Amino acid sequence: MNVTVAEMKANLSEILRKAAAGEDIVVTRHGKPYVKVSAEKPVERLPRIGAFKGQFKIAEDFDVLGPEWDEYIK
Structure with a gap:
C-alpha cells in the first residue's frame, strides 16, 4: 500500500x-x-492481572498508623 506523507x-x-x-x-x-x-x-504484551505477582513485599504493619494520627481518627 502506498500513501503520501x-x-x-x-x-x-x-x-x-x-x-x-x-x-x-x-x-x-x-x-x-x-x-x-x-x-x-x-509485540508481546504482559498479562494485566497478576503480572507482578510475587514481585512486591508489603510489611505486615503497613496499615498501622502511628500516634501522630490519633487526633485525626477519633
Whole structure:
C-alpha cells in the first residue's frame, strides 16, 4: 500500500493498524518512496492481572498508623 506523507498524517492510526496486521506501507514524498512501515514481529504484551505477582513485599504493619494520627481518627 502506498500513501503520501499528507495521508499518513491524516490517517496515522488506521495506517499503523494495517502495518501491525502485516501489510507493508510505503510512504511517498513528492511521488518517490520515502519510508517503509511494516511490522517486524508481533509485540508481546504482559498479562494485566497478576503480572507482578510475587514481585512486591508489603510489611505486615503497613496499615498501622502511628500516634501522630490519633487526633485525626477519633
